[in-house]
Amino acid sequence: MGGELYSDKSDRPGYSYLAWHCSYYNRYAEKFAGHDAPKGVHPNFIFKTDKSRVNHTQRVPHASKEVEDNPKEAAMLAEMIHLITIIVEHHIKQFLPEDYVEMQIYVSRLPLNERSLAYPFGGFVVNIGVTTRGHRDRFDKKFCVIIPAGCWTGGELCLFETGFVFRLHPWDILIFPSCDVTHFNLHYEGVRTSIVLHSDKYGDQWVRDGNGWLPNDNEYDSGDEDNV
Template sequence: MLAPLEHSFLRHDCHANVLWTEKEREQAVRGHVTTDINDLRTQLQSQYQDSVKAACETYLRIPANIIFSQVNKMRMTYLRRYTLLGTTVTAQGEGRWKLYQLFIPYLLKGIKDHGTIYQTIKVVFADLFHWIHDVIELQLPEKYELLPEVVSILPGNNLSPIFPFLSLVINLNVFTKGHQDSKDKDFCLVLPIDNFQGGALVMVETGLVLEIRQVDFAILRSCDIMHFNLQYQEIDGQIM
């Protein structure tokens, strides 16, 4: 259960979003830094009341060493638009032709425009994608069963290279404002690549600040959880 926060105004007011995100970043930086796994358990117990974040302004920072012991982007996905929304049709509306081929999943234009890059990514990260698949299937079996519902029925018997996920978004040197991904189905996986300092993933409703690093990944309900990342400094290059 998540704290009942209302963030709809942030989607429509860019300036308000910037100010709100910066304020939340400051609070996240001041959050309690857990020292070990036992401290993490203790802090998690006090962080929530009836499974809801006790105080909106509090954050709990989880360093990378605890995890280890235990905006430029290319969007590559299948789009799916199965049906029309009947609620948008008026009684006085005139009939129009519809291109029904658009109502089945189809490849986004970005894959066609950047075909070579797409194929290279599939080859270079194939082992990584397989590893993520195996970890999710082992650690989150119930959630794993939900994800392939659409991915397993792509036209032409196609199989997503990032199965059980449908979309792959590569953000280069990203520094995000607070946002929710309303079109994400069920879950989103965040995977940082290469060396950097800072850049922790902040999840507002849960009050958690994850300092994930290379070989880490985090899964969250991005459609429900407001999230952003802290400031970071490149060591080499960065892909998030």
């Protein structure tokens, strides 16, 4: 990411920031196609009527475009944050054991035995110069983890409904329910980047019945129909 890290002000006109996604998603997959498909036929041999081409990769979880286009760079980033993910995993396992089991089951069943780049999460995002308006990450499962880095002033992270304002220091670790709480950053000045660990909540559908391509006999059930 040469040339992307530099001192900046987020309150200047036309400001934008870079987000680099290294994650496995199921939200874009054909989640119910398998329910109506002929039984005993491999998904790769099933096509849509009047369609000469079908993207069969959309029937299973798949890596983000950044990972597919830049596998070496993605692996390098994953290696750089590996010790951080181990620390985060340890704390979630200790303080949120039930959530940990539910989080890791999706990445333990990725197609072709793929391993997540941020286990037990489905992946991570590198945000450079990040500042956001109030929003909820409605596709996140349960919670996300934010780890800032750099040298900056301002940029506090605000959780609206709770009234909390966090003045995070480099390499602090914050875990919060990003799908349920409205959050945003205040303006900052300096060099600021962050690593966000997260999982796609639509991975529940893959765990439940393989997006309809497997018999619905899995023991796991999140109990949340909104995730389907």
